[in-house]
Amino acid sequence: MRERRLDTAPETRLDTARIRAARRVIDPVFLDTPLYRCEALEPDLGCAVSIKLETANPVRSFKARGTEVVTSRLAGSGSPAVVCASAGNLGQALAWSGRGRGLDVAVVASRFAPAAKLDRIRALDARLELVDGDFDLARERAAAIARHDGIRLVEDSLDIETCEGAATIGLELAESAPSFDAVLIALGGGALATGVGHVVKSLAPGVEVICVQPLGAPAMTRSWRRRRVVTTDSTDTIADGVAGRRPIPAVLDDLLLVADDAVLVQEASIMAGMRMLLHHAGLVAEPSAALGIAAILEDRDRFAGRHVATIVCGGNVDMDAYHRWVGAAPPLR
Amino acid sequence: MRERRLDTAPETRLDTARIRAARRVIDPVFLDTPLYRCEALEPDLGCAVSIKLETANPVRSFKARGTEVVTSRLAGSGSPAVVCASAGNLGQALAWSGRGRGLDVAVVASRFAPAAKLDRIRALDARLELVDGDFDLARERAAAIARHDGIRLVEDSLDIETCEGAATIGLELAESAPSFDAVLIALGGGALATGVGHVVKSLAPGVEVICVQPLGAPAMTRSWRRRRVVTTDSTDTIADGVAGRRPIPAVLDDLLLVADDAVLVQEASIMAGMRMLLHHAGLVAEPSAALGIAAILEDRDRFAGRHVATIVCGGNVDMDAYHRWVGAAPPLR
Known part of the structure; x- marks a missing residue:
């Protein structure tokens, strides 16, 4: 397939033609994952929500x-x-x-x-x-x-293969003839956010790319906001998958080119997000995979009436901890 | 695509060419669902297990x-x-x-x-x-x-569209170049079992087609065994999706042509199956969707060393009941 070059293609380290080529070496069991509207989530969130599900594969994550x-x-x-x-x-x-x-x-x-x-x-x-x-x-x-x-x-997020592999999710989102106008992406080291962000900004530039990180592990978000690397001394979050302290400069550079926003969410919102995904969507999400729902919960006005896609990026949890997190609300008791 | 006719194609009411055509009218959000080995289930089951996941769509079932x-x-x-x-x-x-x-x-x-x-x-x-x-x-x-x-x-299972729609799952299984040698299918009215069974027996006749029903709702299994319709006065199972008392004669006729076996499982095994799918696969399955795992649990010798595919056919549960079912085992406490 000929690469369609748009003027809007951001000049990151990533390359959309290479990302298309990556699809050919990835075992198909990890590709073309479910993408669907989840209306049962919508009354509580006040917006249309599509799920991109990355947990139904042999390793239960997008990695x-x-x-x-x-x-x-x-x-x-x-x-x-x-x-x-x-x-x-x-x-x-x-x-x-x-x-x-x-x-x-x-x-x-x-x-x-x-x-x-x-x-x-x-x-x-x-x-x-x-x-x-x-x-x-x-x-x-x-x-x-x-x-x-x-x-x-x-090196996750630094090595271009990790970013371009994750970016194949972006291809699937962008080529679904997206009706959504924002995509919410868990932000940790940045492979997922820069990968998906690069493709979305290249192929569907009107879609808002919003990264979401826990308040308890905010290094990359703070770095994005200040446009320079900011490290933290520690992290304090249940979202183990995104808990880094030292952003990688080259990844930050890419993120600055593709992210429209980066927001921080509270632990209670992450738990509420996991609970909603379980109760209303029947999905077991690890904390990092609930960051998108958490972001909607914390800013309903921003998303009201819009159509938002969120990547449920992993489902590996310790069941004891998971049941504590999702069991804290009345519906389970 | 030209239909490949094998001598083994069973003479059911279903037609493989029509089933292929059905794919063209089904919204793609319901097609090409995840199919993957789930190794984390395997130590407890003693066989290789592949999951065909029918819950990650807007209605959370194959229907x-x-x-x-x-x-x-x-x-x-x-x-x-x-x-x-x-x-x-x-x-x-x-x-x-x-x-x-x-x-x-x-x-x-x-x-x-x-x-x-x-x-x-x-x-x-x-x-x-x-x-x-x-x-x-x-x-x-x-x-x-x-x-x-x-x-x-x-009329579910009687109307050919319900069987041939379900049968598209069989196409996806048979055309995955299956390495599995048995497929476990929830048996209720029979649309899923006759649909998947028809295609598997047509395109991959070496794969054993095993239907699984709860002991508490055994009408179709008893009918299959006696080769005539057997009704029951009542049902007593948590597997609400397969709890029928009056098998449909035409569906039984088809089932007799495509099923290699029909087995009955206990409620405790269904709950154990749901629990294993949650804990080891991160999947929320409704009771009917855990029948296949229950069948393995009740007859490990039969499946030892083999590769079994099971269709996780639905995930719509009342959360209170679900937590009672999956919470009865030590890992949650």
Whole structure:
């Protein structure tokens, strides 16, 4: 297919033709995920809501779109091993993708990551190393392993494959002849937001790209607002998938080109979002995947009468914690 | 596409060419649903398991595949109104499909049907009439309305559109180059089982077609075993979606041609199946949608080492009841 170049295509590190090509190396089980109006959510939200569901696949998150691209290139180059730091979902996806291509996969994660995510990484035959700290400490350790072993380090959001893999979601959104006029995207390291944002701004520039991050992990949002990297000393959120402290400069540069807004939401809103997705949509969302609904809940006026798409980007939760989060409201008692 | 006729094509009322044609009138939001290995389920089940997920769409069940076919033909014929009896999912699907085509939709349901299903039928602008009895009483009442008003009665499983719509799931299974060697299908009125069974037996005849029904609503399974219609006086199961007492002779005839087996499972196994789907797959399944997992749980030896596909056919539950069902096991406490 010939690439359709619009004047509005943002000059990020991403390339829409490469993103189209990425679809050909990603296992189809991760592509063309459900996208549908969820009217049962709408009375409480005051706007039309479409769900882009990234949880109904072998790793229950969107991350394999990126790791499929990474590992297909690695396997083609004959490189036998790869390491990444992960909050849990990237590691699971890299383990899945690497296993299928005969790669040795090592994952470094925080020992505070959800046990469900760590268990799945191990079950997928990856070597899992836990650090006594957060995701950003795991990043340092993964980099050290890569240097020591001389193997490929996968850096989520920095490595273009992770962004362009995630960006295939943007293709599916933009090519659905979108009737929605805003897309809400969980913001962590930025792969999902810059990936989807790049494609949406290229192919459907009228759609507003809104990134959503927890108030308890606001580094990238603050950086976006100040147009320079702002780090934080700690994070305090249940949304483990997006809890970073140190934004990557190149990713921020891209985000500045594609995001129309970045908003911060409270923990109570994230829990309310998970609860609504469960009760009204029958969907198990991890906290990061409920950020979009949380953003609507916190600013109903902004979205009133509009049609909003939100990416339910992962569903890996520890069930005990999940039931505490969603069980806090009357409907469950 | 030319129809590929195999000698094994069973001589049911269904036609594979018509089933392929049905795909063209069904809204794509209901087609090409996720189909994926769910390894996290496998240690407890002792076999490879693939999920065919029919819950991530606007009505949270497979039923719209059939109602899309029904209503597209009705709209083409200029007929303005339609009525059906429903356990809840068909009515919701008919309401959705009819609304989009400008039809007046009436649904008759039991007042004991899940409130979540009844609420959605109303929300989709259908006229809902409740009967003080079960699904089979609702069938009688719907037929009376159709006669009185002179409008189309949609009879689930009897009307070929409902079977051939459901059968499009079979196309997606058979054309996925299936590595699975058995498919587990919820058995109620028989539309899903005869539809999927017809296509699987036509296009992938080596795949075992196993129907699963609750012990508390065994009429169709008993009928299949005795090769003649057997009715029951009552039903006693949480699997409201498959709780019929009076099998339809023509549907039984088809089922006899396509089912390799029909098994009955206990309520505790259905609940365990729902719990496993929630905890290990992150999926909210209604009881009928957990019948396949229940069948594996009750006969692990039969499936040991094999690859089984199961259709998670609906996810409409009353949350209070659902939490009671899935909360009965240690992992939640």
